[in-house]
Ligand SMILES: Nc1ncnc2c1ncn2[C@@H]1O[C@H](COP(=O)(O)OP(=O)(O)OP(=O)(O)O)[C@@H](O)[C@H]1O
């Protein structure tokens with residue numbers, strides 16, 4: 001994790017404290033037309049559910065009115081008789097009327113709850129599926145873009161965009177919008193209905209709860225913004241320290257700094273815990289304040305009703321007030337919480353949306369090649385660079401400058417040169433991991449990326465530090481193959497070629513021994529040799545090695561050189577090496593300095609042409625004679 005990107009992240013988080021409507025719109029744009037239509041159906045269903053809810057509340061109010069008439073043994077007023085008549089309940093006794101009305105109200109409210117639960121379940125599944133497919137799409141786009149795109153952001157940022165960022169888009173933004181819509185509609189329908197039937201209840205509710213909610217929002221808002229950015233800051237700082245501690249354990253162990261790191265992490269985590277606790281309490285503040293408002297409001301409303309109305313009118317209004325407030329107050333609470341969720345969600349969603357946008361603008365080389373309808377014969381393991389220049393996106397000077405190079409099939413070319421001269425960049429250009437700023441690179445006369453997709457396994461690469469995964473030896477050699485597809489004889493053969501047969505024979509589990517998390521059970525030299533075995537496994541036609549023998553002792557290096565010698569003529573080899581024993585065996589040496597080829601030819605020719613290289617050889621020889 002780069003410290004720079006973390007501070008950028010925190011900065012971003014701080015700036016993104018306002019709800020961004022554009023972000024919300026862009027989240028919905030990610031959905032297909034069919035999915036939008038489905039969401040519209042859900043919205044209509046929410047509307048109908050809110051209407052059902054209102055009907056339930058009215059029925060309860062009506063039962064209240066009827067009950068008061070019943071208790072007073074008075075005949076109901078004209079309106080009540082009219083409604084009873086409408087429902088066909090007029091001829092029944094008062095008890096039966098109440099029982100039937102109660103039953104209808106119960107069924108209506110129960111049906112509403114059940115349908116709501118069904119819709120919620122389907123929406124959750126829908127959002128989870130969307131999250132998975134959006135994640136997949138970004139992974140695909142990111143991996144098939146180019147290394148610069150991947151490296152533009154730290155590993156941490158890419159991981160964040162693919163995990164938390166995607167769930168913020170789906171569950172956080174889309175899901176919360178749907179919930180907000182449902183609650184707004186509920187409040188709106190209740191309010192408009194009440195305004196028509198019981199205006200005093202409608203106005204009292206708006207006045208009491210609307211005002212309380214608005215005041216609460218105003219009071220809490222700033223604190224929420226502050227806590228959200230502080231929370232993110234402490235979390236990232238703590239994680240960064242943890243990452244440093246684990247990543248540079250040996251250095252910190254040797255310099256006695258482990259304790260200091262543990263203390264710093266503990267301070268960060270404690271601060272974060274306090275922020276988290278404060279944030280968790282905020283929704284509860286709203287809940288308690290609204291509960292108090294409800295109790296006080298109910299007392300006030302009841303008092304006023306009895307002062308100004310007769311018992312029937314008062315009870316009817318009070319029942320409707322209680323029933324509708326019982327629906328509206330939780331909806332207000334949900335809206336408040338959703339607003340809080342929204343803030344965090346839009347902020348992290350916008351980061352992922354930005355990555356999606358950047359990746360959408362890319363046009364991968366593979367697609368271009370396919371559309372050209374190239375003919376795919378057997379690979380010719382040649383490499384050609386024509387006038388290639390390359391500048392890193394965040395760099396000013398070109399790292400490779402108008403470089404031309406032709407490597408014949410079966411040739412072994414050693415690339416040498418001082419540190420920082422552009423050797424690794426050259427390899428990345430040959431592999432198509434980087435695209436030239438100018439000029440053309442080709443493998444087998446086609447774009448490298450196209451060559452890799454046409455002839456998978458024909459080009460392999462060994463970095464200085466091979467990534468060892470958390471599996472068995474055979475899984476690491478036959479990287480990416482299903483266990484059932486692994487050719488064990490070939491694995492054994494490759495291990496023997498790089499001198500790792502011992503590793504297998506010493507262990508009781510043989511090829512199936514675990515190599516431990518990230519190869520922690522292997523030495524640096526063993527890891528490098530496993531990397532070479534991995535590159536040999538698919539029987540490549542072009543083998544590219546970047547400092548692949550730097551950690552090896554002379555004997556192990558000899559083994560690798562013998563192995564490369566045995567491939568001579570069959571396999572094209574491009575190797576970067578500081579160790580002269582590897583260079584001296586090659587067919588051609590290319591000396592690179594500041595992105596240009598300074599000399600090319602046999603080992604001795606280059607020695608004569610480049611004094612620096614000659615000096616290096618002499619120093620190295622003197623070293624060996626000691
Ligand atoms: N991602 C990057 N962004 C910007 N500049 C970079 C990047 N990677 C490398 N460079 C710069 O490009 C130049 C060449 O780097 P490169 O890794 O190709 O050198 P090298 O010859 O492989 O060196 P070494 O022998 O030390 O591995 C260096 O000056 C380096 O700072």
Ligand SMILES: [Mg+2]
Pocket residue numbers: 423424425546
């Ligand atoms: Mg390098």
